[in-house]
Each structure stands twice: as structure tokens, then as C-alpha cells.
Amino acid sequence: DAFQETDVINITAPVTKWNYQVTNPEEIPAVLAKAFYIASSGRPGPVLVDITKDAQLKTFEWQGYTKCAHIRSYRPKPHVRVEFIDAAAALINSAKKPFVIFGQGVILGKAEAEFKAFIEKGGFPAAWTIMGMSALPTDHPLGVGMLGMHGNYAPNVLTNECDVLIAVGMRFDDRVTGRLDRYAKQAKIIHLDIDPAEIDKMVTTTVPVWGDCKETLPLLTERLQKQDHSDWLAKFHELALKEHEVVIEQELFPESGQLTMGEVIRTVNEITNGEAIIVTDVG
Template sequence: MKNELISGGEIFIRSLKDHGVGTIFGYPGGAIMKVFDALYDYRKTLHHVLVRHEQGAIHAAQGFARSSGEVGVCLVTSGPGATNTITGIADAMIDSTPVVVIAGQVSTDMLGTDAFQEIDLVGVTQPITKWSFQIRNPEDVAWAVARAFYIAKSGRPGPVVLDFTKNAQIEKAQYRPTTIDFIRSYVPIPATELGAVECAAALINTAQRPLVLVGQGVELGDAQKELLAFIEKAQLPVACTLLGLSALPSNHPLNKGMLGMHGNLGPNVNTNNCDVLIAVGMRFDDRVTGNLATYAKQAQVIHFDIDPAEINKNVPVDIAVLGDCKETLVAVTEQLVPTRHAEWLKTFTSYEREENEKVILPELHPTNDHLSMGEVARAVSEATAHKAILVTDVGQNQMMAARYFKYTQNRSIITSGGLGTMGFGLPAAIGATFGRPDRMVCSFMGDGGLQMNIQELGTIMEQKAPVKIILLNNNYLGNVRQWQEMFFEHRYSFTPMMNPDYGEIAGAYGIPFKRATTREELQEAIAEMVATDGPFFLEARVIEEGSVMPMIPPGGTVSQMLLEC
């Protein structure tokens, strides 16, 4: 019926379906009941994943978005339901993840009265969203959803919040399917200047020692193939940021490894040896640059980015190539002269050898009986033929997994990079299993971060979400412990942590469990984990005082990495 009047709640659900949404992560509550009531009629085609805490919902939506490239959707109630998503919204903002959070809100006539479960959600989330909007009447619902999806996904992606008042959910209006692909005040992709493309190509053509820094922008822009053509034509060595690790296969000869505080020696040192630094879709985070006063001062810098605000933000840039890197990389590649840079490429080898001897081999083949974090990560990566999606929590588990996993496919690392949110890993992994049901999802956790959102084991149980949990248990908040060891004279202030019996916990949730203390047990447990259909919980009891190396100490210079602590 064309002119039928339906509730704002139903308009909302139909709008979601019309925007291709198939999965929602949420938690009901008083101020969002009308939407949940409407959802009940659509539950067969719109799958709602009931999480155990709203923080789980937002991180799951992030995991969904990061794995699939689609917008993640999170549905919660007002007040505490909404504030519980704040950490994830901030996380999505700093890591450019497209999510739409819909939160209930008290009725319009109650706004500003400190009503039950009322908070000024738009006010609270404005600084940490791309867009935040309050829906106050049912006629605006379809428009607001259309705008939210367009803004979240276009240009540099990011989180959008819709604050949905109760009366707008209940009151009726006609549903007019709406899509938006133009907002006059919003330019998602800035125009590329032809001159910038020419200058960039000319500079790269004259470079003797070029180095390409690849960030998540390449994955977000779906420009992995374009990147490959670009670097291969002029034989440009590449270093990846944490979030950009799977933009280029790990085994590609031009992939020289990871940048940053716990990255690889070669790319970090050579950042201060290169003559032209070519940043693509990355934002010169301080964990990548170390001390800016000594960062790449010798180099001319070219920056490809979709966000003009990233240009000259941290590192002064000589040539800015604005635009979509899927197009700008092609335009620059066309003007590149095939080159070899053989001498320059060779310089990475000695650093690789040094890091291998002093760090990597001892980590992968420890001479003592304790399992190392790195060997667990590598073993899991190998057992999955390097094809799994790696989800990590934050801390040593994150750095070790990122370093020792190998990546063969795009969008294979989901980790909280900018915000560094402990508790991210478990719910994000749940989201990833829905975003890419065809791929295995391995979630590396520490004993600290696992317990920050451990309630989501309930979601895994209920959804039978095939998350492979790999707990690197060292009975410490390991990363902080490492800093205390290195910079605070071994004063282990509140980093030792008493742990529960994780076997019993996994058992209570009906999740198959294996504990590994020895190498034999580890191999057996991994084999069983990979062969198991559905979720699995592998607890690796790793060396207690293991450290992530190499390291650029905080405030240090990229070319002066510590190889031993």
C-alpha cells in the first residue's frame, strides 16, 4: 500500500533493509523498544546479533565493517546503552571505520529535562563522529538513515550516530525509500590536481632511495592492485603501518615489513635514509614516526591522501596528491619510468639479517621450554596457510601477532590502531565472522584484554560464531609490564594479574578448549582448532616476562631501534 502510514520504527527497519543491511549488532532497552518491536517482524531477513554489553555491539560492528568493507550497524538504547558505545565510536573515528550507531532517545517533549536514561548523545558524540544527528519526527527517518550511510561510507569512512527519539519511533508517517549520494556541503573525495600528479611522478622518477609507506587508506580505497602496479613499475620498497599490513602480501619481495614502535628494523632505519618518502593513505601517527624532530628530515615527502586535513598535520609535505588513491596511484604510475633501485633495495638486507639474528629467530625458536608469543602467532598463521583474518586485542598480543602473522589476502588484519582499545578483540572477531563468513577468523588476546569484554563469549555461544580465540596468557598486563621493566626500574605496579581457569570458563559457554604449555601441545591444539567447525578457545601459556622487540622507545628516533631490552 503506497500511502500506508507506518511507525518511525518500521520506517527505520525498512530503510536499513533498503540500504542492504543484513546484520545488526545490538541490545534492546526502554527507549528503543519500538524499533526492536518492528525488527521482530523482519527477524528472518535482518539478522540481529544480541551481544552481552553495548561495547561488544559497537566493536562487533567495527569488526564487521573492517572485514567486509560494508557499513557496520549497531542498535542500542538511550543513556547507558548509548554511552557504552562511546569507546567504540571513538575507536572507529580514529581508525576510519564506517559504522552507524542508532541509539534510542527519550521523547522530544522530555529532552533537556534529565529524564530517565536521557543523555545529550549528539553533544557527547559530536567530537568523535563524522556526523551525529537527532531524529525528532518520523518523516525524517528515511532521510537520516540515507544520509548516515552515505556519510559513514564515502570519502574517508567514519562513525555516524543517529539519536532516535521515542516519539519519532512511535509516530507514523509514509515510508519513501531514500538514497543520498550528494550533500552540497560535503566533498568526500577532493579533486586531484594534475600538477600534483606530475610533480609526484617526476620526483619519484629522480629518486635514488624511494620508500613507500602504505596505510589502511589503500585497503579502504580498495587500491591494493593499483598499489602493486605502482611499486612494481619503479621497484619501490614498501613499509606498511599496522593497519596497512595486509594491503600488500607479506611475501612480496618489495614488502620490507612493518613501520613503527615495534615494526621492522629495515623500514624504520631506512625512513631516515631514503631521499623520497611516499606516504599512501597513512597519517604519520606518533607510533609510526617516533620523534618528529628527527623523522625523515633528509627526505622529500609525497603524501597521497583522501583527507586534506592529514596533509601537513604531523609531517611537512613537499607534494600532496589529494584524491582517491585508487585513481591517483594509477595516474602517477602511468608517468613513472621503470627503474630498479637495486643498490637501495639491497640496503634492507643487512637490517633484515640483523633483526632476524637478534630478534626473530630467538622469538620463533626459543632455547628455553617456555612458549614465546611470536612462535604461537607464527604457528597459527602457518596452520591457516596464512589465509585467516587476524583480529587482535591491544598490547603485546597485538604487536606479536601483527609481526609474526603473514598476510596473503586483503583486509586480513583487524586491530585497534589509533585508540588502542583493550577489549576490542573478542567482539571485533565476532563481527568479522559475520562480515566474512567464508574466512577463518583468529582472535589473538591477552589475559588482560580478554577479560575486558569476556562477556561476549555468551554471544559466541549463542550465535555459534566461529571465532578462534588464541589467548596468550602470561599472567601480566604484558605491555605495561614491559615498559615498567624497561623504563620504570622493574617496578611492576599493578601489572601482575591473577587469572581464572579459562578451561572452566570456555566449558561453561560450551566452547571447545585446549591449553598448551609445551610445543607439542601447541601444535596439537592448533591442529584441533583449525579442524574444528565453529568457535574454539586455545589458551597458550606463554613466557611470563616476554618482551616485544625491536622497539623505538617512546619519543625516540626511528633510526635508533632497540634490539634488546
């Protein structure tokens, strides 16, 4: 082995979508084109290209760069199976307390408009993961807050009261679910995801819907019956008001005499007339 040589390909295989070792410099343009295509298509993910030392030192005749648009052995997204769309629609149309939870997959799929049309036709309360936050305006009347350990009271409580849970582009991370043995055990679960490996990985689904949500959501929406779930939605608003009174109000307007992060952000927002972009971190 060479000095300080490491088996980079096998070391990085578990944490990359694709990797490749270049030993011939003539491979570099095509391999990089392939790498960019795999990284950015389907479910985006990290790739690694390892260019060996001898390949770096050699010269070759440059033939130009051609973008990669197809790889025979690689399918960026699965074929949509209409029978699963039909099964999901039937389950949703029979629901009395449907609840939609959504993640970054909606954003990565550029399916914000399709998602909005879906929840509006069904009148579904919808909650986001921290990575899915901007897929729906936070002031949308069907938006009921964020899920998980850093999320809001209503969506976390009512996850365990809904009868049909519709997950769109999210992976049931433990920051969202908490204890899996107590998570939505009463609900039938529909999971829309582009990556079949995520289906049934953490939570067992009743109906899996494989595919790009930009394609699957319109198919599902056209099969929906327009329904009124206003009583169910009112429960979210009732718990949101309780959370605001007990938790948020004290954070924004503390009476202890000590500064809170909520008070700081509120004050900065007021001073800037709500026109400043305020960037915060977890703290």
C-alpha cells in the same frame, strides 16, 4: 530539560563524521539513507543519528526507503590536481633512495592493484602500517616489513636514510613516527591522502597529492620512469637478515627452555601444515 536529557549532538560532534537529531518521524528514512552514504563514502567514518523520544512514539506513513547517492554540500573526495601529480612524479623520478610507506587508505580505496603496479614500475621498497598490512602480499619482493614501534628493523632505520618518502593512505600516527623531531628530516615527503585535513597535520609535506588513491596512483604511475633501485633494496634485505638472526630466530627457536609466543605460533603452524587460520592479538 527532560529527565536525564543530554546534548548528544554537541558531545559527539568531535568524534563523528556527521550527526543529526531526528524530531519528526517522517525524516527517519531520508536521514538514515544520508547517514549510511556519509559513513561509507570518501574517507569512511562514524555517524550518529539521535531519534528523540517523541519521534520514536509517533507514527507516520511509510513511503519506502531510497538510497542516498549525492548531497549537495558534501564532497566525498577532493578533486585531483594534476599539477601536484606532475610535481610528485618529477620528485620521485629524481630520487636515488625512494621509499614507499602505505596504510589502510589503500585498502579502503580498493586500490591494491593500482598500488602494486605503482611500486613495481618504480621498483620501490614498500613498508606497511599495521592497518595497511593486507594491501600488499607479505611475500612480495618489494615488501620490506611493517613500520613503527611494533614493526621491523629495516624500514624503521631506513626511513631516516631515504631521500624521498612517499606516504600513501596513511596518517603518520605516532605509533609509526615516534619522535617527530627526528622523523625523516633528511627526506622530501610526498603524501597521498583522500582527506586534506591529514596533509601537513603531523609531518610537513613537500608535495601534497589530494584525492582517492585509486585515482591518483594510476596518474602517478603513468608518469614514472622505470628505474633500478636494487642496491637500495638490498640494504633492506641486509637489515632484515640481521633482525632475523638477532631477534626473530631466538623467538621462534628459543634455547632458554621457556615457551615464547613465536615458538607457539610456529609449532601450531607446523602441526596444521600451514593450512590453519591463526588469529593473534597484541600479546
